Amino acid sequence: xxxxxxxxxxxxxxxxxxxxxxxxxxxxxxxxxxxxxxxxxxxxxxxxxxxxxxxxxxxxxxxxxxxxxxxxxxxxxxxxxxxx
Numbered sequence: 001x002x003x004x005x006x007x008x009x010x011x012x013x014x015x016x017x018x019x020x021x022x023x024x025x026x027x028x029x030x031x032x033x034x035x036x037x038x039x040x041x042x043x044x045x046x047x048x049x050x051x052x053x054x055x056x057x058x059x060x061x062x063x064x065x066x067x068x069x070x071x072x073x074x075x076x077x078x079x080x081x082x083x084x
Contacts, residue, residue: 004029007053015057022058026067027051 004027015023029051036044054067 004051011053011055015055020057020059021061024054024056026054026056028053 008025008027011025015025030049032046032048034044034046035042050069052067052069054065057064
């Protein structure tokens with residue numbers, strides 16, 4: 001299973017156990033690869049990968065929002081959702 005699916009599964013597992021009015025989970029993953037050549041030689045080579053996630057939670061007519069582009073595991077977010 002890839003990282004995005006693991007993150008989504010973990011977030012949904014935590015959120016489904018909470019007694020909250022509603023929630024949204026947003027995940028985005030992108031990769032970029034760029035090569036530029038001059039005179040038959042590689043002049044520029046760029047590669048990047050990004051992963052972002054956001055959570056919106058509705059509870060008792062109040063909304064909370066959190067987002068990150070850090071690749072740190074969801075354990076810290078999970079602890080906050082669990083009330084630790």
